[in-house]
Amino acid sequence: xxxxxxxxxxxxxxxxxxxxxxxxxxxxxxxxxxxxxxxxxxxxxxxxxxxxxxxxxxxxxxxxxxxxxxxxxxxxxxxxxxxxxxxxxxxxxxxxxxxxxxxxxxxxxxxxxxxxxxxxxxxxxxxxxxxxxxxxxxxxxxxxxxxxxxxxxxxxxxxxxxxxxxxxxxxxxxxxxxxxxxxxxxxxxxxxxxxxxxxxxxxxxxxxxxxxxxxxxxxxxxxxxxxxxxxxxxxxxxxxxxxxxxxxxxxxxxxxxxxxxxxxxxxxxxxxxxxxxxxxxxxxxxxxxxxxxxxxxxxxxxxxxxxxxxxxxxxxxxxxxxxxxxxxxxxxxxxxxxxxxxxxxxxxxxxxxxxxxxxxxxxxxxxxxxxxxxxxxxxxxxxxxxxxxxxxxxxxxxxxxxxxxxxxxxxxxxxxxxxxxxxxxxxxxxxxxxxxxxxxxxxxxxxxxxxxxxxxxxxxxxxxxxxxxxxxxxxxxxxxxxxxxxxxxxxxxxxxxxxxxxxxxxxxxxxxxxxxxxxxxxxxxxxxxxxxxxxxxxxxxxxxxxxxxxxxxxxxxxxxxxxxxxxxxxxxxxxxxxxxxxxxxxxxxxxxxxxxxxxxxxxxxxxxxxxxxxxxxxxxxxxxxxxxxxxxxxxxxxxxxxxxxxxxxxxxxxxxxxxxxxxxxxxxxxxxxxxxxxxxxxxxxxxxxxxxxxxxxxxxxxxxxxxx
Amino acid sequence: xxxxxxxxxxxxxxxxxxxxxxxxxxxxxxxxxxxxxxxxxxxxxxxx
Numbered sequence: 220x221x222x223x224x225x226x227x228x229x230x231x232x233x234x235x236x237x238x239x240x241x242x243x244x245x246x247x248x249x250x251x252x253x254x255x256x257x258x259x260x261x262x263x264x265x266x267x268x269x270x271x272x273x274x275x276x277x278x279x280x281x282x283x284x285x286x287x288x289x290x291x292x293x294x295x296x297x298x299x300x301x302x303x304x305x306x307x308x309x310x311x312x313x314x315x316x317x318x319x320x321x322x323x324x325x326x327x328x329x330x331x332x333x334x335x336x337x338x339x340x341x342x343x344x345x346x347x348x349x350x351x352x353x354x355x356x357x358x359x360x361x362x363x364x365x366x367x368x369x370x371x372x373x374x375x376x377x378x379x380x381x382x383x384x385x386x387x388x389x390x391x392x393x394x395x396x397x398x399x400x401x402x403x404x405x406x407x408x409x410x411x412x413x414x415x416x417x418x419x420x421x422x423x424x425x426x427x428x429x430x431x432x433x434x435x436x437x438x439x440x441x442x443x444x445x446x447x448x449x450x451x452x453x454x455x456x457x458x459x460x461x462x463x464x465x466x467x468x469x470x471x472x473x474x475x476x477x478x479x480x481x482x483x484x485x486x487x488x489x490x491x492x493x494x495x496x497x498x499x500x501x502x503x504x505x506x507x508x509x510x511x512x513x514x515x516x517x518x519x520x521x522x523x524x525x526x527x528x529x530x531x532x533x534x535x536x537x538x539x540x541x542x543x544x545x546x547x548x549x550x551x552x553x554x555x556x557x558x559x560x561x562x563x564x565x566x567x568x569x570x571x572x573x574x575x576x577x578x579x580x581x582x583x584x585x586x587x588x589x590x591x592x593x594x595x596x597x598x599x600x601x602x603x604x605x606x607x608x609x610x611x612x613x614x615x616x617x618x619x620x621x622x623x624x625x626x627x628x629x630x631x632x633x634x635x636x637x638x639x640x641x642x643x644x645x646x647x648x649x650x651x652x653x654x655x656x657x658x659x660x661x662x663x664x665x666x667x668x669x670x671x672x673x674x675x676x677x678x679x680x681x682x683x684x685x686x687x688x689x690x691x692x693x694x695x696x697x698x699x700x701x702x703x704x705x706x707x708x709x710x711x712x713x714x715x716x717x718x719x720x721x722x723x724x725x726x727x728x729x730x731x732x733x734x735x736x737x738x739x740x741x742x743x744x745x746x747x748x749x750x751x752x753x754x755x756x757x758x759x760x761x762x763x764x765x766x767x768x769x770x771x772x773x774x775x776x777x778x779x780x781x782x783x784x785x786x787x788x789x790x791x792x793x794x795x796x797x798x799x800x801x802x803x804x805x806x807x808x809x810x811x812x813x814x815x816x817x818x819x820x821x822x823x824x825x826x827x828x829x830x831x832x833x834x835x836x837x838x839x840x841x842x843x844x845x846x847x848x849x850x851x852x853x854x855x856x857x858x859x860x861x862x863x864x865x866x867x868x869x870x871x872x873x874x875x876x877x878x879x880x881x882x883x884x885x886x887x888x889x890x891x892x893x894x895x896x897x898x899x900x901x902x903x904x905x906x907x908x909x910x911x912x913x914x915x916x917x918x919x920x921x922x923x924x925x926x927x
Numbered sequence: 928x929x930x931x932x933x934x935x936x937x938x939x940x941x942x943x944x945x946x947x948x949x950x951x952x953x954x955x956x957x958x959x960x961x962x963x964x965x966x967x968x969x970x971x972x973x974x975x
Contacts, residue, residue, distance in 0.1 A: 245966035245967065245969040248963060248967060266963070267963060268960055268962045269959070269961055269962045269963060270959075270960070313953065316953060316958075317950065320946055320950065320953075321946065324942050324943070324945065327942060328938065328939060328942050331938060332935075347931075355939075
C-alpha cells in the first residue's frame with residue numbers, strides 16, 4: 220500500500236472511478252468519504268449512491284489496487300470500473316433533459332400568451348401576442364425538436380418511417396403555418412400546440428433514456444473486473460500492475476490464488492487447478508501445471524502461478540467469443556419496437572387524412588389558406604402525443620418496479636421482447652446452479668470441531684474453504700484462535716490448536732476428486748467434506764411458473780452429460796450437453812427458424828454469443844462481465860424466481876401499452892372528425908393533447924407494482 | 928397596453944431565469960445522485 224504519498228502541487232491528479240456495490244445508506248457515504256479523506260494522497264472522494272460509483276481524485280502515486288484495499292479496510296468491497304462504464308456520463312439523457320427544459324419553458328410562456336388570446340384579446344394585441352409566441356416558439360422548435368428531426372431524417376433516408384416522421388412533419392408544418400398566420404394577422408396560431416407537443420414527447424423520450432441509464436449504472440457496478448489487469452514481473456525483477464489491454468506477448472504475469480488470468484498464456488511455474496466454468500461451462504476444475512496453455516478468464520484456484528503471456532488481449536480466446544457475439548447480435552438489432560411498428564400504420568394514415576382534408580376543403584371552395592390551416596389542425600391533433608408517451612411511460616414504471624424486485628432491465632425494447640418469449644434455454648453451471656461450491660455434508664463435522672474448522676477455513680481464499688466458511692458462519696459458529704497457520708499451495712491449510720495438529724486440505728484418497736477436501740484433527744480419522752454446485756433456490760418453482768406461462772424450458776450447457784444429470788435431476792428438463800458457443804448459437808437459430816422466440820438465460824463467457832443471439836436474454840448478477848453486457852436483463856440474488864417474475868411483469872406492461880394505444884387512438888377517433896370539419900381551434904387542440912397525455916400516464920402508473 | 932410592455936418582459940425574464948437555474952443545476956451535477964442527496968443531510972460532518 221502506498222498510502223504515504225503526499226500531494227505535490229505540481230503533480231497532475233488522477234481520477235479513478237470504483238464500483239462499490241455494497242454501499243446503500245447515509246452511513247456508508249460518511250464512512251467511505253471520510254475514511255478516504257484521511258488517506259494522504261487523496262484529494263477528494265465522492266460516492267454516488269444511485270449508481271454506486273465512488274469517484275476518487277488522487278495523486279498518481281496511489282494505485283488502483285491500493286485504493287481498493289483502502290476501501291476494503293473501511294468494510295466495503297470495491298471493484299475498478301472499466302473506462303467504458305465510467306466514461307460517457309454526459310450522455311443522451313442530459314441532452315434530452317436540456318431539450319425538455321427549453322421546451323417546458325417555451326410551452327409555459329406561450330401558453331401564458333395564448334390564454335389571453337383565447338380569453339378575447341383582439342386586433343393589435345392578438346397580433347402582438349402571436350408574434351411574441353412565434354419569437355419564442357421558433358428557436359425552441361429548432362433546438363428541442365432536433366432529436367425528432369434527426370431520427371425522422373435517418374429513417375426517411377433509409378426509406379422507412381417511424382414515430383418521428385409524423386411528429387417532425389407535423390411540428391414543422393404547424394410552426395410554418397402559424398408563422399404565416401402571425402405575420403398576416405390571422406385569427407389562429409398554433410405555436411402553443413407545436414411546442415406543447417414537443418414538450419410532452421420529450422418527457423417521454425427522457426423517461427426512456429433515464430431508464431436505460433439507471434439500468435446501465437446498476438449493471439456496470441455489478442460487473443466484476445477481476446481480470447482487468449495483472450501483476451507483471453519485468454526483466455529487472457520489479458513488479459508492476461498493468462491493465463489487461465496493456466499486456467503484451469512475452470510478459471510474465473503473477474497470478475494469485477482466486478484471481479482470474481488476464482490474458483492467454485503458458486504456465487511457466489507452479490501447479491494449480493483452474494476453474495474454466497465461465498469459459499466452457501464445465502463445472503469440475505482442471506489440473507494445470509508447467510507448460511500447459513491457459514486462457515484469459517480462467518479462475519486460478521489452488522496455488523500461485525507464473526504465466527507467460529502468449530497472446531495480447533485483443534487476440535485471445537475471448538476475441539473469438541467476441542467475434543461470434545458481434546455476428547449474433549445483428550438479428551436483435553433488426554427488432555422493431557412496438558411504437559415504430561404502430562407508426563408504420565399510423566403515419567401514412569395521418570398524412571392521408573391531412574391531405575384529404577386539404578383537398579376536400581379546397582374543392583368545397585374554402586380557399587387554399589383556410590384549407591391548409593384545417594390540414595394543419597388535423598396534423599397537430601393526430602400527432603402522436605399520447606402515442607409517444609404510451610410506451611415509455613408504461614415501460615419506465617414497470618422497469619422501476621422490476622428494479623425493486625431485483626431485475627435490472629436494460630431498455631424498453633428488452634421489456635417488449637421479454638413479453639414475447641415462448642421458449643426458454645438455460646445454461647447449467649452458474650445459471651441453474653449457483654456456480655460456486657456449497658458444502659454438502661455439514662453434519663459430518665462434529666459440533667465441537669466446528670470452531671476449529673471455521674478458523675482454518677478463514678485462513679484460506681480457496682473456493683472450497685470459502686464455501687465451508689460460509690456454511691459455518693450461517694449457522695452462527697464462532698471461530699477460535701490458531702497458532703502456526705501455514706497454507707501450502709495445492710495442499711491446504713494446517714495449524715496448531717492447543718497443541719494439536721489440525722489441517723484442512725487434500726488427503727491422498729481424495730487426490731482425484733476436486734470437489735472434496737478433508738478436515739483432520741491430530742491423529743483422528745479425517746472427516747471428508749464433499750461439496751456440490753447446488754441448484755439455485757426457487758429453480759423448480761420458476762421453471763413451473765414459466766411452464767404455466769406457456770414457456771417450455773430446456774438446458775443447453777457446455778458441461779458433460781453425467782454432471783448435468785446429477786445436478787438437475789428432478790427438474791424434468793431435457794438437456795443438450797457438451798455444447799460449444801457455436802453449438803448454442805446453432806440451437807437458437809434452429810429454434811427461431813421454427814418460429815420460437817427464445818429467452819436465453821446464461822452467465823458464462825461461453826454463453827455470450829447465445830445471449831446476444833436469443834430473442835431476449837437474462838443473466839444472473841454472478842455472471843461474467845461478457846454475460847452481463849450481452850444480456851438484456853440482469854437479476855440479482857441467488858434465486859431464479861426473478862426470471863419468471865420478469866416475464867409476468869413484461870407481459871403486464873405490454874397489456875398496459877396496448878391499452879394506452881387504444882386510449883390514444885380512441886381520442887383520435889373523436890378529435891379527428893372535429894379537426895376535419897374545421898372546428899378545432901388552438902384551445903381545443905391544447906385541451907385534447909394534454910388530456911389524453913395525462914390519461915395515458917395515469918394508466919401507466921398502474922404498473923407500479925407489476926413485479927410483485 | 929403600456930402595462931404589457933412591462934409585464935411581458937418580466938414574465939419572459941422570470942421564465943428564462945428558471946431555465947438558467949435548471950441548466951446550472953444540471954451542469955453542477957445536482958441530478959447525478961438523486962438518492963444520495965436525500966441521504967447526505969443525515970451525515971454529521973466531523974470536526975476537522
